Amino acid sequence: ASVSVPNSGSFATKSGKQDPNDSAYADWNIVVNKSQSTLKDVVVTDQPSSNQIVDPDSIVIYGTTIDSNGNVTENTADKLVEGTDYTVNLDTNQTTGEQTLKISFSNQISTAYSIDYKALINSSLTNDTLSNTVSITGNGEKTVNQDVTSSTKVVNNGGSSTGTNLNLVIQKNDQDTGKVIVGAEFALYSVSNGQKGQLLRTGTTDSNG
Structure with a gap:
């Protein structure tokens, strides 16, 4: 007999939207390990586009529930603890503003987790697109290394906007x-x-x- 496993091979997915309650921000979500593989030394690296600035205080990781069809639902009652369950390293180039966000899971994982965070929209365009490249690494029966890219369109309120980045x-x-x-x-x-x-x-x- 054979059994198909939903989300097999899916280690990172990402989605985003403009915050409906504060249009100055974008809300991002990363789902880690949809495949429910057993992995250790898991590191999620996120590189946002230069037209957004990650708010480190907004980063939160939740456990999930997964049904027999592989649908993943965030479980806000199961909140991981920073410093115990995971660590965060947000590196910002103070000259260019380029950022790299690294989240390292402290323990072995065998189910899916949901990472949420906000990013301040740093754009003078009336309409713009924010993008992120996310990679995940981990070790199990084989080494995991997967990259995904996501983007979301945003609108700066006020009809029109002009401005330039400067030193x-x-x-x-x-x-x-x-x-x-x-x-x-x-x-x-x-x-x-x-x-x-x-x-x-x-x-x-x-x-x-």
């Missing part, structure tokens, strides 16, 4: 002496509803202030 240069000087100050730390935040929003970039002054 922002800040120099820190002592108010009394005028000498440059080395090692001063700056943080650049977005603005959301008139309040300080998501952290975008950080920087520390060099020998030239």
Whole structure:
């Protein structure tokens, strides 16, 4: 006899949409290990396009339920704990803004998990497309290495929008002496509803202030 296994060979899928409650953000979802393979050393790497900025505080991982047809449903009652069940490393190039998000599962897995996070839309276009390339690696009876790419269209409200990305240069000087100050730390935040929003970039002054 033979049995077909739903989602066999599916280790990572990704989908996204513009947040219906806050159009400044996109909501992304990654489903890990739909095939329900037994894997260890699982690492999910996500490289978003430059027109979005990942909000690290929004990252959450849930367990799932899977029916006999292979349909995966997120189980929000089964929430994994960062630092115990998984670790997050979000690397941001402070000059270019390019990001790489790595999520490493601490333990062996044998079922599917759902990763949710938000990304701030960083675009001056009225209509734009956000994209992500996700790869997953892991070890089981064989080594797993799979890449998937996903995209979603977004609309910037307000009818029209103009703007350009630019290089922002800040120099820190002592108010009394005028000498440059080395090692001063700056943080650049977005603005959301008139309040300080998501952290975008950080920087520390060099020998030239």
